[in-house]
Amino acid sequence: MNDLDVGIVGASGYTGSELIRILAEHPRANIRAVTSEAHAGKKLQGLFPHLNGLIDLELIRSGDMDVENDVDIVFLALPHTVSMGFVKEIWNEDVDVIDLSGDFRLSSVEDYEKWYSMEHSCPELNDKAVYGLPELFRETIANARLVSNPGCYPTSAIIGLAPFLKEKLIDPSKIIVDSKSGVTGAGVKVRTSTHFPNINEDFRAYGIGTHRHTPEIEDVLSIYSGSVVSIQFTPHLLPLDRGILSTIYAKAQEGTTEDEIQEALHSHYSPEEFIRIREEPPSLKQVRGSNYCDVHAHLDSRTGNMIIVTVIDNLVKGASGQAVQNMNIMKGFDEGTGLRTPPLMP
């Protein structure tokens, strides 16, 4: 098998720089092009001193990347809308694409236009995109040209709920997903709402009933389980750099036992390298810097509710690590290549 030439579009952002950190150590990937509009012409290690000695490349404008000759696969670490424009531009080139934005995550273009409040600029490509959650859709990812990498909150919610919905152990209409994220989830740009004094030692909910990850979680879980899934999703902003912890509440179907819950969890996830079943509720630091999603599930026999807790690093399993996992699957590499970094604890 040949090695792979990789382009990273949007390399100056958080998920872009995380892709570089992971791919710099990947034995089969060569990073050939890194792009930024704002920092074109600068050395990458000038912008990111932590990458000194790992990589020596100059940032170029995305329009200057020679997609046809220089790269076999392109990661798009761009804001939504910008991303779909780029996919449209390079679609006729012989190149695979992994898009980290939300532009191709929903199966219905109408739903995209409703939740993202904008027209989709290439609806004809939406059906070509495969949702890139390896633990659920590995076979289709392997044959895809365009992989739509999942959102960070959806990764934590979908992994937590999928086994129990698939095995019909919970009511698909009575689910609450209560998620908390570190600030890197909002991207590198400084905003008043994420500025240090405004988030430090504070904690708040946002996007109640309107967050764009709501239809993504419902859509993917409905397709996977074959039932119409409806969730109440509330994200919160934690005064931390990285990490998402989701506490998920679901009504167990009448007669469901703790043994059935554990059996569903183990039959779905024991074979999975990057999902760890935990007997105690996991914490954010226990997955920090790694591609793991840790899952704990418990049936409260007093209330008949299931409580599921998941944790991920939003920049790794929630974005760039999962994107590299998808690349490994698409290219027939061992799925964990370049991703076996242990969590940074404490």
Ligand SMILES: NC(=O)c1ccc[n+]([C@@H]2O[C@H](COP(=O)([O-])OP(=O)(O)OC[C@H]3O[C@@H](n4cnc5c(N)ncnc54)[C@H](OP(=O)(O)O)[C@@H]3O)[C@@H](O)[C@H]2O)c1
């Ligand atoms: N952060 C997360 O935890 C996370 C998790 C999952 C998915 N995502 C998704 O991944 C994507 C990237 O997220 P991020 O957090 O890395 O964002 P970010 O930190 O804001 O970085 C965005 C990147 O896009 C580039 N960019 C912005 N506008 C552009 C334009 N018009 N043309 C070309 N390049 C442009 C920026 O480059 P310059 O400004 O340097 O030109 C920058 O490199 C987003 O769609 C996000 O929703 C993020």
